[in-house]
Each structure stands twice: as structure tokens, then as C-alpha cells.
Amino acid sequence: MSGRAWKFLLVGSLVLNVFLIGGVAGGAYQWFVAHGGAAAAAQAQPRALRFAAAGLSVERQQQFVDALKTARREAREYARDGREDRREVLRLLAAPQLDRAALEVALNRTREADIALRSRVEQSVADFAATLSPDERVKFAEGLRERGNWRLPQAQQPVNRPASD
Structure with a gap:
């Protein structure tokens, strides 16, 4: 070469x-x-409802997780109904002819199942909060504000200002 x-x-x-x-x-x-x-970002601050009790003792956190599991287990039928109704909504939407009345009925059933499921979970949160001391309830409310379904957009969160004398 x-x-x-x-x-x-x-x-x-x-x-x-x-x-x-x-x-x-x-x-x-x-x-x-x-x-x-x-x-790394997801591990920084978990956002699921089960993490709302993070400021409480380990025993209280476990009680809250158990209460949520029980509520979701009891509401399993509502979750299944909601899934089936959403499938029906999708089927009706994909049909060649839109049956508006049937679509409305399916949407209402879906909404009712979702509301029943959410009500059951929220009731378990209220039942758990009733077992807490006032100090624990404050911590729990803060956890719900940061991580639960009640969290507020950053712009709407209250600003903690020191009290002026």
C-alpha cells in the first residue's frame, strides 16, 4: 500500500x-x-395520597396506608364499573353513528362510579384524621396540601409569614 x-x-x-x-x-x-x-425528580417528593402522612410517625403512616387499602378494596366494584363504563364510552364514540343518548347515559354511569370511589377514599381520609391528635392533624393537613388530592397550585399556596406584634 x-x-x-x-x-x-x-x-x-x-x-x-x-x-x-x-x-x-x-x-x-x-x-x-x-x-x-x-x-431523581420523582423521588424528591412523592405526590401520591399515601404519602400525605409522611410527617407522622411510622405507625401512623402504616395505619393511613392500611386505611387507604381497605377503602380501595371496599370500592373495587366502583373502580371496575368505572373502567367498564369508560370502555363503553369509547365504544360509543367510535361507532359509525353517534348515539348521543346512550353516550350521555354511559358518561353519567362513569361519573357516578368515579364519585362513589372518590367518596369512599375521602371518607377513609376523614375517618383516619378523626383518630389523630390536633398536632398530628396539622401535620397531616400539611401533607395533604403538599401531596394529596387537595394540593394547591404553587401560586395559590398560603405564604407562611411570621406573626408581627
Whole structure:
């Protein structure tokens, strides 16, 4: 091989290696953004209702989780009805001819099932709160404000100001 062929081969190999290294680095960056950053942000402050009791003792937290599980287990029928009714709504929407009356009935059944499920869960929250001391209720209310279904948008959250004398 001549010197010129070696140079061409060397430059081609260098370009290929730079391309491969860039692809691996770009792929690693994309993976980190999609998985690493999102997981860290999600772990920073969980938003599910079961975490509303995070400011309470471990025993109270477990009591709250157990109460939620019981309420959801008792309301399982409502959840199933809501899912079935949503499937019916989708089926009616996809039909060649829109049957508005049937759609309204299915939407009302879905809404009623969702309201019954939510009522059962909210009742269990109220029942749990009734077992707490006043100080625990304050912590629990703060947890609900930050993590539960009652959380407020950041702009609407009250500002804690020191009392002025």
C-alpha cells in the first residue's frame, strides 16, 4: 500500500471512531435524561395520597396506608364499573353513528362510579384524621396540601409569614 492509501485509511478510521464515540455519548446522555433525571425528580417528593402522612410517625403512616387499602378494596366494584363504563364510552364514540343518548347515559354511569370511589377514599381520609391528635392533624393537613388530592397550585399556596406584634 502506498502512503496515500494509508493516510486515507487512517482518516476514514478516525472519522468512524469519532462518529461511534459521539453516538455512544449521545445515547448515554439521552438515556440519563430519560431515566436518571426523571427518577431523581420523582423521588424528591412523592405526590401520591399515601404519602400525605409522611410527617407522622411510622405507625401512623402504616395505619393511613392500611386505611387507604381497605377503602380501595371496599370500592373495587366502583373502580371496575368505572373502567367498564369508560370502555363503553369509547365504544360509543367510535361507532359509525353517534348515539348521543346512550353516550350521555354511559358518561353519567362513569361519573357516578368515579364519585362513589372518590367518596369512599375521602371518607377513609376523614375517618383516619378523626383518630389523630390536633398536632398530628396539622401535620397531616400539611401533607395533604403538599401531596394529596387537595394540593394547591404553587401560586395559590398560603405564604407562611411570621406573626408581627
